[in-house]
Amino acid sequence: MHDVVIVGAGPVGLLLACELGLAGCSVLVLEREPEPGSPWRTEPLGLRGLFATSVEAFHRRGMLDSLLTASGAQPPPLGAGHFAGIMLDRAKVAALPFRLPSPAPEVVMTSLESVETVLSERASKLGVEIRRGVTVSTLAQDDETVILGDGKHEYAARWVVGCDGGRSAVRKLAGFDFVGTEPQFTGYVALTTIADPEKLNPGMNLTPTGMYLQMSTPGHIGMMDFDGGAFDRSQPPTLDHLQAVLRRVSGTDVTLSDVHLASSFTDRAKQTTTYRRGRVLLAGDAAHIISPLGGQGLNTGIGDAMNLGWKLAATVRGLAPDGLLDTYTRERHPVGVRALEWTRAQVAAMRPDPHSQAVQALLRDLLGTRDGTTYVVERISGSSIRYDLGSDHPLVGRNAPDFCLQDGTRLSDLMEDGRGVVLDFSADRRLHDLVQGWESRMRYATGVAENDLGLGAVLVRPDGIVAWAGERDPDPEAFVLAARRWFGSQ
Numbered sequence: 001m002h003d004v005v006i007v008g009a010g011p012v013g014l015l016l017a018c019e020l021g022l023a024g025c026s027v028l029v030l031e032r033e034p035e036p037g038s039p040w041r042t043e044p045l046g047l048r049g050l051f052a053t054s055v056e057a058f059h060r061r062g063m064l065d066s067l068l069t070a071s072g073a074q075p076p077p078l079g080a081g082h083f084a085g086i087m088l089d090r091a092k093v094a095a096l097p098f099r100l101p102s103p104a105p106e107v108v109m110t111s112l113e114s115v116e117t118v119l120s121e122r123a124s125k126l127g128v129e130i131r132r133g134v135t136v137s138t139l140a141q142d143d144e145t146v147i148l149g150d151g152k153h154e155y156a157a158r159w160v161v162g163c164d165g166g167r168s169a170v171r172k173l174a175g176f177d178f179v180g181t182e183p184q185f186t187g188y189v190a191l192t193t194i195a196d197p198e199k200l201n202p203g204m205n206l207t208p209t210g211m212y213l214q215m216s217t218p219g220h221i222g223m224m225d226f227d228g229g230a231f232d233r234s235q236p237p238t239l240d241h242l243q244a245v246l247r248r249v250s251g252t253d254v255t256l257s258d259v260h261l262a263s264s265f266t267d268r269a270k271q272t273t274t275y276r277r278g279r280v281l282l283a284g285d286a287a288h289i290i291s292p293l294g295g296q297g298l299n300t301g302i303g304d305a306m307n308l309g310w311k312l313a314a315t316v317r318g319l320a321p322d323g324l325l326d327t328y329t330r331e332r333h334p335v336g337v338r339a340l341e342w343t344r345a346q347v348a349a350m351r352p353d354p355h356s357q358a359v360q361a362l363l364r365d366l367l368g369t370r371d372g373t374t375y376v377v378e379r380i381s382g383s384s385i386r387y388d389l390g391s392d393h394p395l396v397g398r399n400a401p402d403f404c405l406q407d408g409t410r411l412s413d414l415m416e417d418g419r420g421v422v423l424d425f426s427a428d429r430r431l432h433d434l435v436q437g438w439e440s441r442m443r444y445a446t447g448v449a450e451n452d453l454g455l456g457a458v459l460v461r462p463d464g465i466v467a468w469a470g471e472r473d474p475d476p477e478a479f480v481l482a483a484r485r486w487f488g489s490q
Contacts, residue, residue, distance in 0.1 A: 002028045003316045005148060005157035007136050007170050009036070011112065012284030012301035013163030014119035018061070019309025021126030022418040025316050028155065029123070030148070032164070034133035036120065039261050041112040044217040045191060048115075049081075049295050050108045053382035053399050053464075054302040058118075059104040060415040060464055066118045071110035081295075083376045084349035085206040086364055092373040096383050098395055100451055102402035102412070106381065112298075136164070139173035139280070146279045159312060161281045163305075168286035174277050180270030180289070180340065183229030184347050185210070187292065190242055190262035192219040195255040206360065209352050210249030219260070223249050224293075226351055229266040237262050267291040267347050269340045275304075275329040283308055288336040293346055296339040299382060307332050310418065310462035314488070319441065321488040331387045342379060387465060395453070395469045400460045405447035411460065419443045420467070420487060421460045424474075425452045431479055437490025438483060461486055 004020055006013045009031035020027045040046055050058075058064045081088050123130065138149035139160070146160040162170025171178060194200070200214045200221075213222035225245045231237070237245075243256045271288040275281055284301030291297075308328050314320035349359045366372035378384040387397040403411045403423055414421045420442035424431045435444045442459070456474040459467045459482055468482030484490075 001145065001156040001158065002026045003157065004028075004159045004161060004312065005030060005146070005155050006161045006163055007148070008163035008165060008168075008284075008286070009033075009116070009120070009130055009132070010163060010165065010284070011115045011119060011298060012305050013161075014116060014123055015057070015302060016161060016163060016283060016305040016309050017123045017128045017130075018119055018126060019305060019418065020313050020316075021123060021128045022061070023310065023313030023317065025313050027123075027128045028157070029128060029130040030134040030136060030150075030155065031130065031132045032135045036116060036132070037113050039191075040263070041116070043111050044215060044220045045189065045261060046112040048110060048112060048298055050110060050115075050302075051295070051299050051381045052104075052106050053385070054299045055104050055106070055108050056102070056399065056402070056412070056464060057302055057306050059102070060412045061122075061418070062416040063118055063122060064104060066121075067108065067110060067114065070114040070118050071108065072114075081377065081380045082204060083367060083380075084346040084360065084363060085204050085211055086360070086367050087204065088367060088373050088376060092368075092370045093377050094370050094374040096374070096378055096381070098398055098401050098453070099383065100401040100403065100453075102410075104402070104412070136169050136173070139170065141174075141279050143278075158316065159279050159281065161283055161308070161312070162286040163282075163284050163301075164286050166285040166289045168282065170280065171272065171282055171286050174280040176272040176274070176277060176282065178270050178272050180268070181344065183266035183268045184351065185224045185226045185267055186229055186231040186233075187265045187267070188221075188223045188225070188237060188242060188245060188262065189265070190219075190221055190237070191217075191260045192221060192242070192256050192262075193258040193260070194219055194221075195257045197254075199252045199254040200250055205250070206350060207249055207251055207352070208357075209251065211350060212246060212250050221246065224350065225249060229268065231264055233264045233266070237264055265292060267293065267343060269344055271333070271336050271340060275333060276325070281308065281312070281328065287332075288340065290336075290339050291343045291347070293343050295380070296342060300335060300339045303335060303382065303385070304332050306463040307465075313418075314441075319488050321485060324486070324488075335385055338379075338385075389467065391468070393469045395455075395458070395466050398466055400458065400464050400466045401453065403452065403458070404450045405445070406450060407447060409445065409447070414443055414445055415460070415462070415464065417443070418462050420462050421445065422457065422479075423449070423460070424457045425449050426456045426472075426474060430474055430476060431457055434476055434480060434483075438487055441487045442483070459483060459486075
């Protein structure tokens with residue numbers, strides 16, 4: 001019996017498997033697709049943007065260089081992103097709070113295939129087993145185990161995590177409530193041959209009848225048709241249908257001469273009411289369906305995996321303090337809510353009606369300011385996420401800055417083995433002796449920082465979140481309380 005069975009070998013499932021494997025858990029990943037890779041996961045259709053907190057997750061586990069190599073020389077993203085189709089000017093982005101210079105870039109453009117290749121290789125090195133061609137069809141759990149079945153075999157585990165996408169079998173079989181809003185539009189993404197591409201403007205274009213996107217790769221197009229999600233998505237869209245939609249939303253008589261690949265999606269926005277039922281948990285799209293608009297789905301899922309991994313590993317190893325696993329839903333569910341509201345707000349502003357067009361005009365004015373642009377970039381990057389950990393200190397609950405000691409050691413260097421980190425900037429190494437008994441769960445480092453942000457010490461969880469921050473004269477008792485809360489007894 002495995003400690004954990006993960007259903008789904010996409011980026012979220014594989015990253016979670018790596019986190020659990022790093023902690024010494026026995027992990028089996030079950031994937032429905034018989035072989036890795038497909039045209040939808042390679043460039044150009046599989047191209048995705050990883051934003052700051054996701055990039056840092058790879059950096060902290062020593063996988064960023066491998067990811068950059070696998071991704072190749074991708075062109076930098078245009079501007080600083082967009083909100084509701086309105087492009088953001090990178091020159092208007094002010095310095096984000098609690099950010100320090102880091103080797104990790106703010107954005108990495110990569111393909112799903114590249115992400116999955118890097119994670120699969122790391123998972124294999126950590127002893128994770130991946131079985132492909134397995135379609136989970138049954139699930140039963142009791143107080144001790146979960147049994148999955150595919151009609152031929154059974155797979156037993158102490159815990160199961162569904163990372164199997166928006167149509168998650170695990171979510172349905174385990175009986176999670178899935179609530180939200182129905183779609184306003186049908187979206188299309190296609191690789192085509194366009195007879196007269198000069199009739200379409202490059203980039204993202206809001207029009208009186210919808211939106212279309214012409215990418216740099218010839219024939220790579222996207223569209224939003226505000227039909228209330230009425231298109232029958234059980235079949236791929238035909239050439240005639242795609243051409244009709246493209247002509248309608250672009251206001252041109254453009255001609256498609258061939259369609260090589262095409263798919264549709266909607267802005268249906270749903271989320272489970274909890275991320276855990278008994279010994280079954282959910283992460284990524286299995287827990288929340290987020291429209292591709294704004295690029296929040298993949299990045300939110302990576303955040304889920306980083307938050308859950310160390311907590312589930314501690315629970316498996318019998319080291320978790322009481323209630324630790326329950327903090328997964330408590331911390332990540334609100335992040336999912338924010339992501340869903342973010343995409344709903346964009347859809348509301350992009351509708352082709354006079355009311356939404358008035359909102360668009362107002363947004364253009366706001367996004368033309370430094371404050372407006374910076375606010376949106378903070379949201380897109382994940383830098384504005386702050387978990388409520390019960391502290392008034394503004395850094396607690398946030399993603400930790402990449403503190404750098406004067407000897408060149410960075411916080412990110414100290415996090416590769418998956419332990420928490422204590423950074424003690426105090427001259428008398430005040431916290432050194434207090435860490436004894438937690439050495440297998442947290443790492444201690446001391447020294448003068450190039451920029452300590454006015455702090456005397458910080459305790460950083462394995463997911464990179466600041467659990468405690470001490471001022472110039474750090475309080476040992478407060479540190480011990482925070483350490484026990486997140487890492488258990490010594």
